[in-house]
Every structure is written in structure tokens, then in C-alpha cells.
Amino acid sequence: MTPRLNLLLLALILIIGVPYYWFQLDADRDGAKPKPLSIAQLRSLAESIPGQKPTGVNYEQLGFRFILSNKLAAGTGLRPARSALRAYELIVPGEGPITIDCGTTSAAAERYNVRNYDRMAERRINRAAQKASLSLLLVDHPLHNGDGGFGSPRARTMPATNSDAPHAVAPGVVVIPLPGLTVGSNMVYTRLEDGREFLFTGDAAMIDSSWQDVLPPARIVTNYLRPRERTEIVSWLMTINALASDAPHMTVITGHEPGTLTSVKRGFTD
DSSP: OOHHHHHHHHHHIIIIIHHHIIIIIOOOOTTOOOOSOOHHHHHHHHTSSOSOOOOEEEEEEEEEEEEEHHHHSTTSOSSEEEEEEEEEEEEOTTSOOEEEOOOOOHHHHHHTTOBSOOHHHHHHHHHHHHHOSEEEOSSOSTTTTTTSGGGSTTSOOOOOOSOOSOEEEETTEEEEEOTTSSTTOEEEEEEOTTSOEEEEEETTSSSHHHHHTTOOOOHHHHTTTOTTSHHHHHHHHHHHHHHHHHSTTOEEEESSOOSOOOSSEESOOO
16 A cells, blocks of 8 residues: 555544544543532432332333434444333322323324334323322423423423422422433432332433443534533433442433333333
8 A cells, every 4th residue: 555545544534533433432521520419418308308208119111212322322332222211100108109201192102213112001101190199200302291291281290499409399209400401301319118219310311321331422412412411411420320339229210221120110000
């Protein structure tokens, strides 16, 4: 190979390879730091409202979407990865359940290319939403909010607050607003009556490796589509990682992990 061809090859590598690495693979933390949020603070908030705490957690899975793995967690590859679509309920004896996300509709599922859509799960989520004592959203998006937002009869508004600070909304249940992320984004922490702890991350952590290895979505998503979010996402991933380290028995349920959830029961109660 001639020197001229070598230079041409090097130029192509720089022109194509560097942007590819930057936008698709790089998971640099960009100077982000964990949020000043501790597991002790969450436990204290969970105890701040007296009354019956939830006794169990159930979930429904409505289907899945195929998304490039790098768009879930940078550096995990260009292969299509499953992104699960779920909703959850906290069981509270003597009261309606507390729902976390309200699923979606068949029309929205078709619009967003959801595969293996489970209409029976949709019906069970609908019934739970109608009798819920409280409904919380992890993300105000058609695949999470019943395709209707908090104005929908399927999603009753969570208690109003003007604060972005974590706050208790029911005995054992704490909402953690994520103001730097997509509008209407939250995490939910719950401490059950028997002491078990759960952290629902929503889209702050898309899949388990997101928070375990602190891998934000690829820059093609955060820098191009949502440029202001990247540092916030990394900060929250670091925070989730720290919370899990301080509470090693806490179950972290990420927004779209495709693996089977073994720590909670599948199927809403009737």
C-alpha cells in the first residue's frame, strides 16, 4: 500500500471512526456527580406518612420494542435490543392499589411498533387504574401514561407539589422528581410493610447495565436529540448506583430491562 493510500485510509478512519465512537460508543461521565440523595433520606421520607404501607408489588408486561442497544446504554452495541414495556401496582390492604405507570393503548402500541402486544394485560391495567387509590407516572409519555397523560381517566393525578425534591405521597412511597430529564419524569422508591425496598428508575436508567456500569444512552440520543439531558442522566445513574451500594438488598427495577423480573409477581390482582 502506497503512502498516499495510507494517508487516505487514516483520513477515512478519523472522519468516520472518531464521530462514530463519539456519538455511538462513548460513555464518558462529562464531569457529572451523584445527586445529594441518600438511602437514609428515602427511608425517612417513607416513614413520614403514617398508615398501612404496601405489602406487595405486581407487574404487567404489555410487550416490547426493538431499539439499538447503544440507544439504551452507550457502548453496548449496534444490535437491536428488546426494550420491555411494563406497568406496576403496589398492593395496599384495605385500599385500592397504587399504580406506577398506566400502560398504553393498542393504537399507541401500533404507533410505536410495540411487538407481542398483550391486550389482556391492557385490560387488567385499565381495571387497576379505575380502582387505584393513587396513580404515579415514571414518564409522561403515551407508552407509560395510558396514551392520555394525567388528564386521562386511567391516570389520576399524583399529589401536587411545587418542589423538585423527593417527597412522600403515601405510607412507604416516595416520588423522586427528575426535573432535568424529559418532562414528567420521576423515580419511585417504596419500602414495603415487611421492609423490602424497591426503586423504580423509569427512564433515568433504561436497563440494568445503565446504572450498574453508569452507561447513559449514546450521544446520538442525548447530544443530538436531547442535548441538555446527558449530564443529568449520568448524575442520576451515579446516584442510583450509590443508593444500591448503600442498600444492597434493594431491588432496582429499570425502565425497560428485557430480562424476566424475578423479584416481583407477574399479573395484577383482580
